[in-house]
Amino acid sequence: MIEDDLELAEILTEFLEQYDFQVTTEDDPFKALSILKLEKFDAVILDLTLPGMDGLEVCEAIRSRQNIPIIISSARSDVTDKINALELGADDYLPKPYDPRELVSRIHSVLRRYDAVSIAASESACDFKLNESAMQISYKNRPIELTNAEYGILAHMIKKQGMVVSREDLIHNVSAINEDSSNKSIDVMMGRIRNKLGDKALIESIRGIGYKLLK
Missing domain, CATH: 1.10.10.10 (Winged helix-like DNA-binding domain superfamily/Winged helix DNA-binding domain)
Incomplete structure (x- = not known):
């Protein structure tokens, strides 16, 4: 989870852990990109308003390097941001505020889609x-x-x-x-x-x- 609101990140992490998700949180987008390069993760939850680097740039950087589910979690409500995020490779866009249960459902949904693609690729x-x-x-x-x-x-x-x-x-x-x-x-x-x-x-x-x- 790349999120600079540490209080929100803590709340979401505790909630997700109830569903057996292991969450790594980073508020610095540059450190987050380094961690993603060194470690393997199943999905990224990405805020757009981050210090030093816009979340859209982070999304583009992640997608240029690897094929991993990206869910945007942002308070930015401009439809242009949503369109740009999806065009840059985000898989879903969840506007804040939202019920954490919806985030769980979105994560399960993108993981199912990626699993289906992986199975098809392995068969081919x-x-x-x-x-x-x-x-x-x-x-x-x-x-x-x-x-x-x-x-x-x-x-x-x-x-x-x-x-x-x-x-x-x-x-x-x-x-x-x-x-x-x-x-x-x-x-x-x-x-x-x-x-x-x-x-x-x-x-x-x-x-x-x-x-x-x-x-």
């Missing part, structure tokens, strides 16, 4: 076998020899199969890639991955953006 990715604990990927039952960076790229692409993945997304989300890496170095690694898969058409280049692993 049946040619790939991803063993994260062993850092091993097989394609059509054939293990692929990959460097750590190549493994990280392909694993991320498999999780987002059918979606366009930007080079910046890969740089931010693959730990084996240096954040100072250039787009050219990503392209070189992607070329090596294509060769190792033995099917260069499997990964489509999206001009000016990045790549897409085809279904």
Whole structure:
């Protein structure tokens, strides 16, 4: 939960914990983005009025890095804010004040939608076998020899199969890639991955953006 009203955050946290949610609260948007990069969460509850950085910018930054449910929780009632938030990748917009029970229902709703997408993606990715604990990927039952960076790229692409993945997304989300890496170095690694898969058409280049692993 990214919320600078600490009293409200405490109330919501105590309420959500009654429904077996574990909540991490941060009132500094810059720290929150750092935490999101280092730790795995199931959803984000995001206020729009934050110190030092507008919540819409935070929403855009989160969505550019990862595919995670984002629920906006804001007292800003301007319909433009709601439209902008949804266009920037928010999944839901809950105007304050609201009954905390509605927040619980909204969280359950977005998690169900994301679970359904994940199941569909895993079914469509049946040619790939991803063993994260062993850092091993097989394609059509054939293990692929990959460097750590190549493994990280392909694993991320498999999780987002059918979606366009930007080079910046890969740089931010693959730990084996240096954040100072250039787009050219990503392209070189992607070329090596294509060769190792033995099917260069499997990964489509999206001009000016990045790549897409085809279904």
